[in-house]
Amino acid sequence: MRYPEYRPRRMRRTENLRRMIRETRLSVDDLIYPIFVIEGENIKNPVPSMPGVFQLSVDKLVEELKEISNLGIPAVIFFGIPAEKDERGSEAYAQSGIVQRAVKVAKETCPDLVVITDVCLCEYTSHGHCGILKGREVDNDATLEILSRVAISHARAGADIVAPSDMMDGRVGVIRKALDENGFTHTAIMAYSAKYCSSFYGPFREAADSAPQFGDRRSYQMDPPNALEALREVQLDIEEGADIVMVKPALAYLDVIRLVRENFDYPVAAYNVSGEYSMIKAASQKGWLDERRVVMEVLTSIKRAGADLILTYFAKDVARWLKEGKV
Numbered sequence: 348m349r350y351p352e353y354r355p356r357r358m359r360r361t362e363n364l365r366r367m368i369r370e371t372r373l374s375v376d377d378l379i380y381p382i383f384v385i386e387g388e389n390i391k392n393p394v395p396s397m398p399g400v401f402q403l404s405v406d407k408l409v410e411e412l413k414e415i416s417n418l419g420i421p422a423v424i425f426f427g428i429p430a431e432k433d434e435r436g437s438e439a440y441a442q443s444g445i446v447q448r449a450v451k452v453a454k455e456t457c458p459d460l461v462v463i464t465d466v467c468l469c470e471y472t473s474h475g476h477c478g479i480l481k482g483r484e485v486d487n488d489a490t491l492e493i494l495s496r497v498a499i500s501h502a503r504a505g506a507d508i509v510a511p512s513d514m515m516d517g518r519v520g521v522i523r524k525a526l527d528e529n530g531f532t533h534t535a536i537m538a539y540s541a542k543y544c545s546s547f548y549g550p551f552r553e554a555a556d557s558a559p560q561f562g563d564r565r566s567y568q569m570d571p572p573n574a575l576e577a578l579r580e581v582q583l584d585i586e587e588g589a590d591i592v593m594v595k596p597a598l599a600y601l602d603v604i605r606l607v608r609e610n611f612d613y614p615v616a617a618y619n620v621s622g623e624y625s626m627i628k629a630a631s632q633k634g635w636l637d638e639r640r641v642v643m644e645v646l647t648s649i650k651r652a653g654a655d656l657i658l659t660y661f662a663k664d665v666a667r668w669l670k671e672g673k674v
């Protein structure tokens with residue numbers, strides 16, 4: 348049928364008509380909230396490039412986690428900022444390390460909250476790279492053993508899901524094997540599978556103090572122009588034992604999210620990264636954008652593209668708006 352018999356505007360006339368044929372709905376169930384944990388006590392440091400985001404000390408987590416839980420958000424992901432960094436990132440797998448303690452507190456405070464941990468070395472190495480170095484190169488295979496130690500230490504602390512974000516080849520398989528051998532067959536893996544070398548991570552590196560001290564991450568993170576390569580990365584991670592696969596960042600990579608969705612029947616997560624958050628915050632503060640509407644539009648689009656789960660610094664705001672029915 349064509350115009351004038353068919354008029355698409357008929358079904359857009361009122362809010363209730365629009366509600367009835369809405370294809371995509373963002374739900375609080377889709378959200379994962381990232382948290383930066385820092386050594387020390389009574390610390391709540393604002394991150395200048397990410398208004399509304401803080402580095403929290405472990406004692407400050409209790410209140411925060413209760414709020415998140417009360418908002419109905421099902422999961423958090425922890426990033427740690429250690430007191431000491433070294434060449435090998437050894438604080439990353441210390442049993443009393445920052446993330447390990449945060450996980451314990453989370454499990455004591457809100458046992459039902461799903462606790463995810465970021466498994467990477469960049470916050471823990473003195474050089475800021477995601478693996479250990481051989482000369483000026485990141486040594487893939489030597490890094491794998493350290494990553495599996497990190498994952499086991501997180502699982503031992505009580506993490507429900509570990510999320511390797513380092514982009515070393517073979518890490519999902521090595522971590523799965525190590526978890527299983529240590530009795531953590533129930534610990535799931537959310538793999539940062541298609542993680543691009545993106546400039547949108549800038550504000551995160553301020554929040555997590557994880558900028559590389561020389562060079563960049565182009566030899567291990569994916570080249571932004573590639574989409575088919577993302578399918579190979581996802582395929583490898585699934586074969587190696589990933590339970591959830593991720594595309595990151597989200598907004599400039601909606602096509603990749605869709606491609607992954609159409610090619611695999613695994614849960615797909617998308618990371619609405621720091622730079623995507625900061626752009627909206629900055630424009631809203633200037634009065635150039637309506638924050639709530641833009642955030643809902645962006646996150647709904649990420650879901651429409653095919654993501655089942657969205658990691659976002661807006662999670663608490665969205666949970667509140669959904670509760671208030673203001674969307």
Ligand code: PBG
Pocket residue numbers: 465467469477512513547548549550551552557619620621622
């Ligand atoms: C650690 C890691 C990064 C992010 C998540 N895990 C930074 C990076 O790869 O440099 C970025 C998240 C964000 O920008 O919000 N490797």
